Each structure stands twice: as C-alpha cells, then as structure tokens.
Amino acid sequence: MDDKSAHMPKTKPDVGSAPPxxxxxxxxxxxxxxxxxxxxxPEPEKTKPQSSDNPEKTKPxxxxxxxxxxxxLFSGWWREKLWTLPLTIVVILAVLAGLPWSRYxxxxxxxxxxxxxxxxxxxxxxxxxxARVTLDQLSAATNGSGIIKLQIHVGHRQLSVSKQYYKAYSxxxxxxxxxxKTDLIIKLQATGRQVPLTVTNTINGQPVSxxxxxxxxxxxxxxxxxxASVVLPANDTQLxxxxxxxxxxxxxxxxxxxxxxISQNHFSLTPAxxxxxxxxxxxxxxVVKANLDGTDRQTVLAGTGNESPNDTFLVASRxxxxxxxxxxxxxxxxxxxxxxxxxANDQLTTFDTTAATFNPVGWVGDTFIxxxxxxxxxxxxxxxxxxxxxxxxxxxxxxLDQTTATGTDSSNFALTTFGGIFLVNGTVIYTTxxxxxxxxxxxxxxxxxxxxxxxGSNKQDLKDFPxxxxxxxxxxxxxSAQYSPLSIYLQVPDGNGNNSYYTLTNANLTSSSITDSTFxxxxxxxxxxxxxxxxxxxxxxxxxxxxxxxxxxxxxAKQIATLSDYVPYGWYTDNYLIVAKDGELYIMPVGGGNTIxxxxxxxxxxxGEDYGG
Numbered sequence: 001m002d003d004k005s006a007h008m009p010k011t012k013p014d015v016g017s018a019p020p021x022x023x024x025x026x027x028x029x030x031x032x033x034x035x036x037x038x039x040x041x042p043e044p045e046k047t048k049p050q051s052s053d054n055p056e057k058t059k060p061x062x063x064x065x066x067x068x069x070x071x072x073l074f075s076g077w078w079r080e081k082l083w084t085l086p087l088t089i090v091v092i093l094a095v096l097a098g099l100p101w102s103r104y105x106x107x108x109x110x111x112x113x114x115x116x117x118x119x120x121x122x123x124x125x126x127x128x129x130x131a132r133v134t135l136d137q138l139s140a141a142t143n144g145s146g147i148i149k150l151q152i153h154v155g156h157r158q159l160s161v162s163k164q165y166y167k168a169y170s171x172x173x174x175x176x177x178x179x180x181k182t183d184l185i186i187k188l189q190a191t192g193r194q195v196p197l198t199v200t201n202t203i204n205g206q207p208v209s210x211x212x213x214x215x216x217x218x219x220x221x222x223x224x225x226x227x228a229s230v231v232l233p234a235n236d237t238q239l240x241x242x243x244x245x246x247x248x249x250x251x252x253x254x255x256x257x258x259x260x261x262i263s264q265n266h267f268s269l270t271p272a273x274x275x276x277x278x279x280x281x282x283x284x285x286x287v288v289k290a291n292l293d294g295t296d297r298q299t300v301l302a303g304t305g306n307e308s309p310n311d312t313f314l315v316a317s318r319x320x321x322x323x324x325x326x327x328x329x330x331x332x333x334x335x336x337x338x339x340x341x342x343x344a345n346d347q348l349t350t351f352d353t354t355a356a357t358f359n360p361v362g363w364v365g366d367t368f369i370x371x372x373x374x375x376x377x378x379x380x381x382x383x384x385x386x387x388x389x390x391x392x393x394x395x396x397x398x399x400l401d402q403t404t405a406t407g408t409d410s411s412n413f414a415l416t417t418f419g420g421i422f423l424v425n426g427t428v429i430y431t432t433x434x435x436x437x438x439x440x441x442x443x444x445x446x447x448x449x450x451x452x453x454x455x456g457s458n459k460q461d462l463k464d465f466p467x468x469x470x471x472x473x474x475x476x477x478x479x480s481a482q483y484s485p486l487s488i489y490l491q492v493p494d495g496n497g498n499n500s501y502y503t504l505t506n507a508n509l510t511s512s513s514i515t516d517s518t519f520x521x522x523x524x525x526x527x528x529x530x531x532x533x534x535x536x537x538x539x540x541x542x543x544x545x546x547x548x549x550x551x552x553x554x555x556x557a558k559q560i561a562t563l564s565d566y567v568p569y570g571w572y573t574d575n576y577l578i579v580a581k582d583g584e585l586y587i588m589p590v591g592g593g594n595t596i597x598x599x600x601x602x603x604x605x606x607x608g609e610d611y612g613g
Contacts, residue, residue, distance in 0.1 A: 115175050115184070116149045117142075119161055122187035124194055126229045129221040130212075131163040131188065135173075144210055144221035144228070147183070159184075164218035165192040165231040192231040196261045199226045199243060202268040202293055203576055203596060204589035208245055211269065215241035215255055232257050247272055249291055273572060276300065276323055276342065277585060277601040277610075278314050285312050285602065287325060287340065292572065292587055294598045300346045304329045311335045313605050317363045318530045318571065318612045322392040324368050326358050337370075339392055351390055351397055360605070361421050361428075362613010366393040367454040369400075369428055369613070371418055380407030385418050387430065389454045398456045400428060407441070414441035420480035422488055423613060428452050429488060429504065434467055435475035442467045447478045449490060451507060463502075463509055468495030481519060485526040485535050485554045489519055525608040526554055529574045534590075536568045536577060547579070549590065560592030570611025580607045 078084075115135065119128040119142050127146025132139060135150050136157045142148045154177050160170040166188040173184060199211045199222050207226025212219060215230060216239045222228045232239060236257050243251040248269040256264045274289040281288075284303025290296060306328045312335070313326045323340040330336065337352035352358075356372035363369070368390045377384045387400040407413025419431035430452075434445045446464040453459075467476045472495075479491040489512065490502040501512040501519065524537035535554050538545045547561040547568065566579035572587065579586050579595065583602070586595040603610050 111154050111177060112151050113154050113175055113177065113180065114149055114151050115173075115180055116147060117159070117161075118183045118185045119146045119148070119163075120185065120187055121194065121229065121231075122189045124229060126194075127223060128163060128166070128188055129223075129228060130219040131161055131166070134160045134162075135175075144223040159186075161186050161188060163188065163231075164216075165233065166190055190231045193234040193257055194259050195230050195232050195255060195257055196259075196265065197222075197228050197230060197255065198261075198266045199228075199245075200266070200268050201248075202270040203587055204591075204593065208248065208269055211243055211245040211248075213241055213243055215239050230255070241267075243267060243269055245269055249295075270295070271573075271576070273320070274342065275572070275578070275585065275587075275598055276314065276316060276320070276340070277599060278312065278603060279600070280309075280602050281600070285309070285327065287314060287323070288599075289342075289346075290599055292576070292598065293596055297599070300340065301325070301348060303327075306330065306332045308333060308335075309602070309604055311357070311604075313360060313603070314610060315360050315362070315368070315605075315613065316570065316611050317366065317368075317392070318528060318532075320572065322363075322366065322368070324360065324370075324390075324392075326360070337390075339390070341392070349395070351395070352388070354386075356386075360609065360613065362423050362609075364423055364426050364428075364454045367391045369421070369423060369454060371421060379410060379415055380405050380413035382415075384415060387418060387421065387428070389428075389456065391455070398454075400452050400454075400456055401430070401450070401459070403432065407437070411437050412441070413437050414445065419447075419478055420482075420488075422480070422482050424482070424488065424504075425486055425506070426454070427507070428454060431478045431480055431490075433475070433477045435477075437474065439471045439474045442471065442474060442476060443469070445476075447476055449478065449504070449509065460507075462504070462507065465492050468493075470495040479519075481523055482526075483521075483523045485528070485552060489514065491519055524554075525568070525606070527568050527570055527608055527612055528552070529571045531574050534574060536571065538564075538566075538568055547577075547592070558591075560590075566595070567607040569607055578611070 117133050119131045119133065120126060121128055129142050129144050129146055131142045133142060133148045135152055138150045138152055140148050140150060152175055154175045156172055156174055159173045162168045169186055169188060197213060199208045200206060201208055209222055209224045209226060211222040213228060213230065216232050218230065220228045220230045239255050239257060241253055241255045249272050251267065251269050253267045256262060270291055270293040273292050275292060276287060276289045279286050279288040284305050285307040286299050286303045287301040289298055289300050308328055311326060311328060315324045321343050323342065325338040325340060326335050327338065328335045334355065335358060336350055337358060339349040339351055341347045354372055355375045359371045361369040361371065371385060371387045373385050374383065382405045383402045384405065385403040389398045389400055403416040403418065405413060405415035414434060414436035416432045416434055419433050421430040428451065430450055432448045434442050434447060436442050445467045448464050449462040451460045451462055465478060481489045483489050487503060487505040490504060492500050492502065499516060501514050502509050503512040524539060527536045533552055535550045535552060538547050542563065544563040545565065545567055546559060547564060547566065548557045549560055550557040565581045566586065569578040569580040569585060572578055575590050577588050577590055579588060583600055585598045585601050587598055588595040
C-alpha cells in the first residue's frame with residue numbers, strides 16, 4: 001500500500017444495506033422504534049440525507065416489537081404445564097367449592113353419604129314401620145323401629161314418605177358432605193285409628209322382633225320389644241291378620257280395632273321345627289311328626305301291622321336331622337333298622353337287616369352307635385354280638401368290634417359278651433366279659449376295658465383284668481356306670497365277693513375309693529344339647545323329680561323344676577327342653593317355666609334314650 005492510498009477516506013456503506021439479523025446484537029447506535037398497543041409500528045420518520053462530507057456513517061434504523069403480556073403469560077404457563085395445569089384445576093375447584101350454589105353440585109358427582117330417616121307417628125310418637133321412603137331414585141321400607149338408612153349422593157334431594165292410612169309427606173332435604181349428625185325425623189299424620197299389637201314366643205313368652213304383620217292392606221313390623229302400632233280404618237271393628245317371622249311358623253289371628261292395649265291384640269308365634277315320635281293312635285305303630293306346639297300333626301311312616309311294641313324304638317339325633325327306627329315292618333318278630341332323614345323330605349333308608357335283637361347306644365354327631373345280638377348263633381362261635389356304627393350322612397356302616405368264642409359244643413365253650421357301652425366325649429367306651437360252660441374254660445382269659453372312635457379308628461385296650469382262678473360260677477363280669485357326662489365307674493370283682501373300683505376320665509384310668517353303696521346309686525342320664533355345651537338331667541327328691549341344667553361336665557347345675565312329675569326326654573335346639581310324663585310329651589323353655597303339651601306318644605325305651613343317647 002502506497003502513502004496516497006493510506007490517506008484516502010474510507011468508503012461509506014450503501015444506504016440500502018440490510019440491518020443486523022435478529023440473533024445478532026443490536027448496536028448501541030441503532031434506533032429502536034416502539035410499537036403501539038396493537039403491536040403496529042408507527043410510520044418511520046424520514047431521515048435527511050447526510051452530506052457526503054459528513055464524516056460519520058449513516059446509521060440504519062431497526063424496529064423491535066414488544067411481545068403481548070397475555071401471550072407471554074400463557075407461554076410460560078404452558079411451558080410448565082406439568083405442574084401448572086393440575087394447580088389450576090385445584091384452584092378452580094376450590095373456588096367453586098367455596099360457593100354455596102356449586103359446592104354440593106360438584107361433591108354430589110362423586111361423593112356419597114349415609115342418610116338416615118326416622119319415621120314416627122305424629123300423634124303417638126311411635127315408630128312407623130314399613131313406611132315407603134323414597135330419596136330421589138332410591139326407595140326402601142322402614143324397619144320395625146321406623147328407621148331407614150340409604151346411601152346416596154350428597155346434595156339437595158327430594159324426599160317422599162308414604163304408608164297406607166297416613167297422609168303422604170314430601171320435602172327437599174340436604175344430604176350433607178360430612179357424616180350426618182342426627183337422623184332426620186319425619187312425623188306422619190294418621191288418617192285411621194292407632195291399634196297397638198304385641199307378638200311373643202309361644203314357648204318362652206319372650207317378645208318376637210321383626211314380625212311382619214299384614215292386616216287391611218297394610219303391613220307393619222314389630223320392634224325389639226315385640227310391639228307394633230298399626231293404623232286401621234276407624235269404621236272397622238275386627239280385621240283378620242297374618243303374622244310371619246324368620247325361624248317361626250306362620251300365624252294368623254283377628255285384630256280388634258281399638259286404641260287400647262288389650263289382651264285380644266296379644267298374639268304368639270311358635271318356633272319353627274318338628275318333633276318326631278311313635279304313636280299308636282291309628283291302631284298301628286306309626287312314626288308321626290308335629291309342630292312344637294302340637295299343631296299340624298302328620299304321619300311320616302304308617303305302620304304295617306307287623307310291629308311289636310317290644311321291639312320298636314325311635315332314637316333322634318341331637319339336632320333332629322336323623323332318626324333311627326327299629327321296627328318289624330316286613331315280617332313279624334323280625335326287626336330291621338331304618339334311617340329317616342328329616343332334612344330330605346323324611347326319606348326312608350333300610351341299613352341293617354341282620355336277624356338279631358338290636359340295642360341302641362346313641363348318637364355321636366351324625367353317627368349312630370348300637371350293638372346287636374345275633375339270632376341262632378351257637379355259643380362256641382364268634383360274632384354272637386356285634387358293636388356297630390352307622391354314619392347317617394354318608395351311609396357308611398362300620399363294625400367296631402365283635403365278641404369272640406372258643407369250643408366245640410354247648411358243653412365245651414367259652415365266649416365273650418359286651419358289658420356296658422358308653423359314649424364319652426365322642427369316644428365309644430365298652431367292656432368285654434368272659435363266660436363259659438365251666439370255670440376251666442376261663443383259665444388264662446381276661447376281661448377288658450376298651451375304647452374306639454365312631455369311625456372304627458384308634459381302638460385301644462385300656463386295661464385287661466385276668467379272670468380269677470377262684471370262681472365258683474363260670475362267668476366273670478366287669479360292671480360299669482356313667483356317673484357324670486365325662487366319667488365312668490368300673491367295678492372289678494376279685495372272685496371272692498369283694499370289689500375294687502376304678503374311675504375313667506379322659507381315657508385316664510385310676511383307682512377309686514368309692515364303696516358298693518356309692519356305685520349302686522341311681523346315676524342320672526345326662527342329655528347333651530345339640531351344641532354339646534349343656535346337659536339336662538333329673539334327680540329324685542322326696543319321690544318327685546328335680547330337673548337340672550348344667551355345663552358339658554354336668555357341673556354348675558341350675559335347678560329349673562322341683563317336685564315335678566316330668567322326666568327329661570331331650571332338647572330342641574339349645575333353647576328348648578322336651579320332657580315326658582305319663583306317655584305325654586311337653587316342651588318348655590331352657591330356663592324352666594310353663595310347659596306346653598305337644599302330644600301323646602309311645603316309647604319302649606327309658607325316657608331320655610329316645611333322644612341322643
């Protein structure tokens with residue numbers, strides 16, 4: 001470069017040259033043109049052309065628009081939408097929830113609450129049962145206490161209440177968001193006469209709740225005191241009524257239309273259930289059933305005329321589901337064993353046709369225990385006696401044990417027989433005894449105390465007692481007595497007229513110091529309740545019977561009757577007792593009290609053996 005060019009002035013930029021790009025920094029010399037509210041740029045002022053001799057460069061003018069503030073706000077809100085969007089919704093809901101007109105409309109979309117209504121009579125203030133309460137689309141009837149509880153969406157709802165012989169009621173109610181503090185009480189105005197009614201249990205006299213009473217095209221339900229107040233037309237004097245309640249036989253009666261509490265409007269219902277028994281009323285030995293109050297008597301199994309009073313018995317299980325009948329139905333003097341299933345329309349099943357004499361022991365749950373002595377079995381042959389169990393639920397017949405024998409004929413034999421057979425805490429306890437043609441046949445033999453489960457399992461020889469050598473008669477017998485529900489006395493003779501004693505409790509055999517007089521006492525027959533938690537028995541005092549209820553061990557006895565002619569027959573559920581007197585059956589409350597005659601009946605067994613065992 002020469003000296004001349006170094007002193008020449010620099011070339012000016014062209015007037016039409018482009019402004020800096022947006023991403024380029026704006027020069028401090030740039031002129032900023034402001035936009036108006038609508039974002040429009042004002043008309044640019046015309047710049048005077050600079051003379052060529054102006055030493056300064058011509059500055060280009062750049063217009064920068066200011067963004068709209070709403071757009072800026074929305075842009076920032078949307079950029080952080082992951083948290084701003086939920087927050088906005090919460091704020092909007094909070095605002096709406098704070099407004100009374102919208103609070104329940106919003107909550108009612110998702111929130112439900114229990115809402116209780118008590119309907120009472122405006123005059124008597126007594127509950128009005130079976131009143132129809134409608135809350136919007138939900139509808140139900142009040143219970144025996146006049147109360148209905150509905151679960152419904154919160155908010156303002158339309159309520160209506162109606163019942164026969166009452167003025168209809170309607171109103172708008174508010175179902176609160178929070179739990180209802182007090183029930184809504186609605187008073188209905190009766191258009192007829194208030195008639196008080198009472199329903200009690202026929203057997204024990206206790207009030208019966210939730211009894212549905214239908215009379216004069218209206219319904220009402222008793223409260224927990226067995227009471228109800230029904231509104232009936234004032235121009236009627238008497239009206240027919242029907243009564244029904246769960247666990248009770250249906251009943252009927254005539255209601256006297258009066259506002260007074262009179263005995264004619266006190267009714268009773270009999271607990272549901274049937275008693276089964278033998279009866280000779282028809283001239284043959286029939287199996288008959290009746291309600292617990294003796295009504296609705298029906299013949300279950302008519303006799304054939306072959307039955308003998310001496311070999312006919314009927315034993316009911318503790319829950320009355322099953323009955324075992326011994327009867328010579330097919331051939332005279334040839335009894336067979338039958339099962340009657342009371343839960344299957346009294347279905348009859350023959351389960352043992354052995355030619356034998358049958359001896360009932362009793363029931364363990366659904367299993368019937370019995371022994372039999374076979375006819376025409378020679379004394380020197382085994383199996384003369386058999387101990388059996390029949391499971392009524394599955395029809396399984398099991399041989400638990402049978403007697404043994406040795407010898408060749410009636411002058412040369414030894415055999416065992418069964419002694420006492422007891423049911424103790426669900427286990428079969430029994431003894432076997434030896435006898436023979438002469439004492440020499442018993443040498444080396446032992447009587448035994450044994451136990452076995454009703455299904456034939458876990459047979460145990462609890463103790464053997466060798467036959468004494470000094471016998472004067474060719475037989476050796478162990479005697480036993482069940483002196484409590486869970487315990488047995490065992491008498492063991494020594495062959496010289498003396499006896500020693502043992503006590504068996506919970507399969508534990510121990511020596512006992514009781515005397516002969518104690519052993520020969522008359523011990524009660526303990527009858528277990530269906531649950532097995534209670535026992536029922538009697539003791540003779542002053543030539544009369546005193547009845548007791550105790551626990552499963554026969555302890556904590558409560559006297560329920562004294563100087564009585566009744567003897568225990570059985571239970572019906574854990575709430576009622578069945579007693580017998582002079583060929584009649586009666587039922588009474590478990591706590592004692594008045595008895596109600598059920599029926600006359602026949603039995604060849606000791607009272608109490610007809611039930612459970």
